Amino acid sequence: MTQTFDFIVVGAGMVGAAIANGLAQHHHTVALIDQGSEPAFDPGQDPDIRVSALSAGTERYLRSLGVWEDILAMRATPYARLAVWEAPEHPVSRLLPGGPPRTTFSAADLGTRHLGHIVENPVTQKALWDRATDHEEVTLFAGSGVDSLQEDDQSVTVTLDTGEALTGRLLIGADGAQSRVRQLAGIGVTRNQYGQQALVASVRYRGEPEDITWQAFHSSGPRAFLPLHASPEYVGESWASLVWYDAPEVLSELKALPAEDFLARVREAFPQELPTLTGVSARASFPIARQHAHQYFQGRTVLAGDSAHTINPLAGQGVNLGFQDAQCLQALLDEARRLGRDPSDPELLERYQQQRRPANGRMMATMDVFYHLFSNSVTPVWAARNLGLGLAQGLPFARNRVARYAMGIDEGLPKPLETLLSRAPGLKRLVGQL
Known part of the structure; x- marks a missing residue:
């Protein structure tokens, strides 16, 4: 027996579950399919090593879905x-008066209470998953994968690996970078593997949760320190998420170090203002890559989130871009129903692609430029990035305009920077040759 829905969403991660909730809010019926089981949250457990820096724009979106308070009630x-x-690694840096340049972005300078929230991915996913199960319009198929799909002029049918068949007017693939939906739809991708990998770890420090994130640029790759919540087990201590980019062999060495030796290496990599580190929980590393789908839709299938694009996680923008995909797609699908149009209308899905693909591409290009500029020690490039940081500190108006865009407060960048980023592919090739 085939079950019929308005939409079929594959992937109940953060982006897929958000799409399902948004559609259900407007009384569309949704089949939500995921190979995993319901995410769990235990306030007594150590933090998950998978975290995201949720922007102000993402916060507004999650509030509209009714899940932001649920997230705050867990951990954010x-x-x-x-x-x-x-980092003062270059020989010339020793000659600079006052040391290498440094800049600080502040919520107060941007006219807002905060720049964003650091949230464990399972916390966000659980809030969205739980809310989806509260909607009568959502039917959840947990522990199921998509085996095949077929479509005709009226609908698309997916067959699950359990043998169940589901029919809808549009299939939404939000099932990650290795998207099965994207493969079945015959949509290709362009993929660039970076030479570096990323190590993530949960570390404890002495004191209350800080309100500052630290981002250090080394020639071997950036290193970030992101504050988390107070520790319920260790009184007077708090948790933080550490991200360290480097060559795979260096990260293997770091993962194998005893806890005290690992923390000593971390202390050496950050300024003295970093709070005193007291312990480390989980450590893991993973390869990083930039990937972009050649197109965002095909027939009655459309992609969102990591299924359509993966980005260098340098600034934690990946999930924010995915949520922007979700908002855009929801709005267009609501419009289609109001106008009595087929949700798979190519003109409608082309509008989605025209709005989201260039925007995602600009952010991907921006992160690539930062990656190449800050991941080498060639003297001209070193001088350029030091000049850039110095100008950022000395020109707060321009710095704050960029920050407001990155945090989702403003919709666009200043025109001069938009022009620069439109030429980023050429800049990337130039930097890559140095």
């Missing part, structure tokens, strides 16, 4: 400052 840490500096 606001941050009001972001410190960025160049």
